[in-house]
Amino acid sequence: MALREADTPIPAVNAAGAMATAEPAEVRRRIRRGEISGQTGGMALGRMQGNLAILPADLAQDFSRFCQRNPKPCPLVGVSDTGDPMLPTLGEDIDIRSDVPSYNVYRHGELADTVTDIGALWREDFVAFVLGCSFSFEEALLADGVPLRHIETGELVSMYRSNIDTVPAGPFSGPVVVSMRPMRPADAIRAVEITARFPMMHGTPVHLGDPGQIGIADLARPDWGDPPDIRDDEIPVFWACGVTPQAALRAAKPEICITHKPGSMLITDLPSGRA
Amino acid sequence: MALREADTPIPAVNAAGAMATAEPAEVRRRIRRGEISGQTGGMALGRMQGNLAILPADLAQDFSRFCQRNPKPCPLVGVSDTGDPMLPTLGEDIDIRSDVPSYNVYRHGELADTVTDIGALWREDFVAFVLGCSFSFEEALLADGVPLRHIETGELVSMYRSNIDTVPAGPFSGPVVVSMRPMRPADAIRAVEITARFPMMHGTPVHLGDPGQIGIADLARPDWGDPPDIRDDEIPVFWACGVTPQAALRAAKPEICITHKPGSMLITDLPSGRA
Incomplete structure (x- = not known):
């Protein structure tokens, strides 16, 4: 896919x-x-x-x-x-x-x-x-000076199947798919602050830090999108992604x-x- | 009613x-x-x-x-x-x-x-x-030191039929009913800031100031609840109210x-x- x-x-x-x-x-x-x-x-x-x-x-x-x-x-x-x-x-x-x-x-x-x-x-x-x-919150992050690596490099954001389950409804269920953006901790904090204002565009992150805690074994191998470029002073920040309902559908x-x-x-x- | x-x-x-x-x-x-x-x-x-x-x-x-x-x-x-x-x-x-x-x-x-x-x-x-x-955002306002007159006096909040229309869906339509809380301007600003965090409890106000702008002729005669006590240094602040869907139903x-x-x-x- x-x-x-x-x-x-x-x-x-x-x-x-x-x-x-x-x-x-x-x-x-x-x-x-x-x-x-x-x-x-x-x-x-x-x-x-x-x-x-x-x-x-x-x-x-x-x-x-x-x-x-x-x-x-x-x-x-x-x-x-x-x-x-x-x-x-x-x-x-x-x-x-x-x-x-x-x-x-x-x-x-x-x-x-x-x-x-x-x-x-x-x-x-x-x-x-x-x-x-996520286009809209990415616009807001960039406008606030929070750099987004995949946009700088012209690649697709990295996306992963997490071990967080959606709450099912009728025939619709499955894991939450997350997109990941690497950020320095101060930018991650600012990103939470900014995305809190956009509940209609996935809102705040679902996780930050250790990918293993949400069932992601290897960040270098995304399920969708391009592999990420994460630097030493950065942590991965994970947002719920629109691929989730697509996969559930x-x-x-x-x-x-x-x-x-x-x-x-x-x-x-x-x-x-x-x- | x-x-x-x-x-x-x-x-x-x-x-x-x-x-x-x-x-x-x-x-x-x-x-x-x-x-x-x-x-x-x-x-x-x-x-x-x-x-x-x-x-x-x-x-x-x-x-x-x-x-x-x-x-x-x-x-x-x-x-x-x-x-x-x-x-x-x-x-x-x-x-x-x-x-x-x-x-x-x-x-x-x-x-x-x-x-x-x-x-x-x-x-x-x-x-x-x-x-x-609105119970939850009232709790948050009180916790932040924003006074709520109707709670101080033990009365029901004043509610009015506004001239703002809901967006219809099938048989459901009708005016937005608003609740009104009188506040000093600085408290009104703080109330906007606080209620922005509660989109699931009516969120930010729909109007503040001149009641005529949303079709309310006389604040002293609410359509539901008790008449308000508004002081000289206060403005009326209006939130969308849960009576709206009840009336539409x-x-x-x-x-x-x-x-x-x-x-x-x-x-x-x-x-x-x-x-």
Whole structure:
């Protein structure tokens, strides 16, 4: 289950620069027209970006419960009405069938297709869930002068399956997946202070220091993302990660489930600092 | 719709003193045995108390959405599995059919009965929602030296129907009901700082100063609770209030809906400061 986006088309990467200061509605229009199909990192800076999960209504209440019971990995920022593809609470004219650059379609837990529009797949019983992601708190950390190694080096953050269990709900369960950022202790303390303000973007860390305490045997071998570069004066700091609900969704093997393609998020109109 | 609890039995009030330092499980056992049927304020200090709403499953997803869309008035702290009266995420052996001192039963939006046990009414399609309340942030304000007039005078906090609309979900809609606490400006600022830490207990205020800006014509005439005593050097500070979902529930006129009787809350095992 690689989250490396080595196949991201070059035009999409170039688009990020031009799109950094664009209005979110303008970026979404370009996405809707198929002009942007890759990663959204760096686009419409200052606006909240979210992870996507679309499920049939018969699983929606259990997934709502799963998010409520596991707010750090699954911070719920928006839920559509059943069968309604619009998300007015997250922004103007958001049509979830077309406004995410790329979608992964899972059938019975297996990746069946990757598409740039799900209009043909949309059903009257679908419910769309949007979950907060770490982009916003990373923006806040950088703005406060807390360095983030993986951004400096242009790599993917290291992610690990921990031995912390989610609180199950219906068919949804599994371990909390964590992302790790190496920091000097003073920066780690400041990072706790800052991320406490962002409960809708995974909030404060779930652990810091000894990886063994949360069941991670070898930091050099992440389960997703790139291996980290940890310096002698740094400690690993672990946040709950949006891969957690993705993994729980796949493990539940619903008949159908549609997510964003990793890194290719929904850009909302909400300020990224919205708590 | 009076929230005055003039009819609260005296023994229950006396029980609060003895129950202040009791373990939450012990208080719930006494409630379950019918020894406590009144208000829970002041009991099991330091533990989160919650508002209750029980609905049939066909309305549960819309009510979940309503809470997600209106987190300040409706901070969702726990949701039961469908048909399951236990709430293990909120505490040990919590049976929602018996562990709240008094319940109001509404049929088609009208108060049909007030009972101390709902075992006979429980259905396989019921879902129980527990929402955070203001007790916990009031505890934190008092601990920080921010005075609360209605507690000093032993009255009910003043509550008003504002002109701020909730974001609707299915049959649930209506105005945000606010509670008002008069404060000197420096205390109001400190109160914002403190309540920011409690998003699960209504969080920061929704307004301060001119009541007219949120559609309140006369502070001396609250819609619920007691009239306030505001001094010359004080401003009114308004928080979203748990009466909001209660009013939305009644307005939706579900076939059946069961809530706690006002002031007679579920005492959880969670620390009251849990964000």
